[in-house]
Amino acid sequence: MxxxxxxxxxxxxxxxxxxxxxxxxxxxxxxxxxxxxxxxxxxxxxxxxxxxxxxxxxxxxxxxxxxxxxxxxxxxxxxxxxxxxxxxxxxxxxxxxxxxxxxxxxxxxxxxxxxxxxxxxxxxxxxxxxxxxxxxxxxxxxxxxxxxxxxxxxxxxxxxxxxxxxxxxxxxxxxEPWELQSIIYTSGTTGPSKGVLSSYLHMFSNAGPESWPMVGSDDRYMTVAPLFHIGGMGPPFVMLARGASVAIVENFSTERFWETVRATRSTVVFLLGVMATFLMKQPPGPHDRDHGVKLAFMVPFTEQAPAFTERFGIDIYTIFNMTEIASPCVSEANPRKRGTCGRVRPGVEVRLVDANDCEVPVGEIGEMLVRSDRPWGLNSGYNNNPEATAEAWRNGWFHTGDAFRRDEEGYFYFVDRVKDAIRRRGENISSFEVEVEVCAHPTVREAAAIGVPSEYSEDEVMVVIAPVPGQTIDVVELSTFLAGRMPYFMVPRYIRVIDELPKTPSAKVQKAKLRREGITADTWDREKAGMRLRRDAIG
Known part of the structure; x- marks a missing residue:
């Protein structure tokens, strides 16, 4: 240079x-x-x-x-x-x-x-x-x-x-660094897909050397995400920025994952959503540590992370990111706090705010707002959509639409999409936290928690789940399992088992579709089955 x-x-x-x-x-x-x-x-x-x-x-x-x-x-x-x-x-x-x-x-x-x-x-x-x-x-x-x-x-x-x-x-x-590099379309879970305008500086800031200092010039990043997604397009760019290498894989396969890691001699992997769950639910084998991966990004960072590290011998990091922003929260290796997505990295500012953009106290839930101290370091708006751009970039901050809380040590915890939160009998419930607990059950492959109308007021909690291949989900046993792990008000009343959750083309669960379908004929009702929860036990 x-x-x-x-x-x-x-x-x-x-x-x-x-x-x-x-x-x-x-x-x-x-x-x-x-x-x-x-x-x-x-x-x-x-x-x-x-x-x-x-x-x-x-x-x-x-x-x-x-x-x-x-x-x-x-x-x-x-x-x-x-x-x-x-x-x-x-x-x-x-x-x-x-x-x-x-x-x-x-x-x-x-x-x-x-x-x-x-x-x-x-x-x-x-x-x-x-x-x-x-x-x-x-x-x-x-x-x-x-x-x-x-x-x-x-x-x-x-x-x-x-x-x-x-x-x-x-x-x-x-x-120039501020020129338009790409337009990536978001999943469109709540409306038509929006085209995110990204400059070269935005892509560089997303996961460049300053954002992800744990990834170096001698690493090889294996990407299984598609190139039309920020998780697939980003790795080649950020490894190019390091003068490093990337392994291009067509798609994620639980059965072939470690074989592909070994064949490509990859040292860094990204485990999004249920990928880590799928890998952990594979039978343990003598070759679990027979690979060259030194670190993995796990998003979300769940309670199974220490077991993943123990089994596969890999340091785990976690982050919070979305197409429009630039990894504002990044963790240290193997964070001790379950559910965290890290702390604010240098070069960005983060606030948690209420509906009026007023900052909430530490420990309370608010929408995450982000801005960068680098010109062009975040998205440049939405293509041909000035209304959505103005809505997202209010008051000089980018509004993520995601609800978080922050603890006294500055660690952030994802709570829910602002539009996905469930309110049951005066209690605010994170659909994300319900899904994490449900997916901890060994027969559950993936889950979506939604609010459905209650005959009393507000919502009841419902989960729609898909089984691990070859497994059968016993809804009564699952409900008992959850009652021992969750506050009584979070335990789902309704459970529906289907083969596969409906997805957007970007592989995000279509919760709006599940809400429209609501309580179907094949939905199990815990209360009708006689399992009523008290504040401290099953009644």
Missing amino acids: GPRDFTDPRIPNRDECVLRHLLDRHAAQQPDKTHVIFEDGEEWSFAEVRRRVIAKAVGLQKLGVTRGERVAVWLPNGREGLLAFYAINYLGAVFVPFNTAYRGNLLAHVLKNSDARILLCHPDLAPRLAEVELAGIAQLVLTGPAAPGTPPLPVVQFADLDGTEEELAPLAAPI
């Missing part, structure tokens, strides 16, 4: 945080070091990645892609997805990935919202385009032969996007 380009010390140099300049620097300084490894064992060095990226960038340039243009990408994890991401940013264009589960109205919405002219698409997905209004899409780039039903648009094969570095048009000026 040369002398600082910016007088503001909060802004890194371009070759520390802008993808094109980062890739150029590492390819020059450490050309033979591996930057990416795939599931089949193929590895690409920094020099090889740069060569392949420039070839695709030239091909996109020949299609007329210009700096600042939005380019839509509808691809699964793999070589083409990674090259599309890097090549688009190498030109200074904007990477706009779509969830591969989208179809119908969701697909039509993001096509229109994105303002994209070109769509890089897997051929198996292309026939879905015939079902919707294509908005501004005028060119398809397919990663294989067109399938029957593909709409009659001009088609170019991704393999034919090619060119040499000599053909690459030079930049009129360097790409």
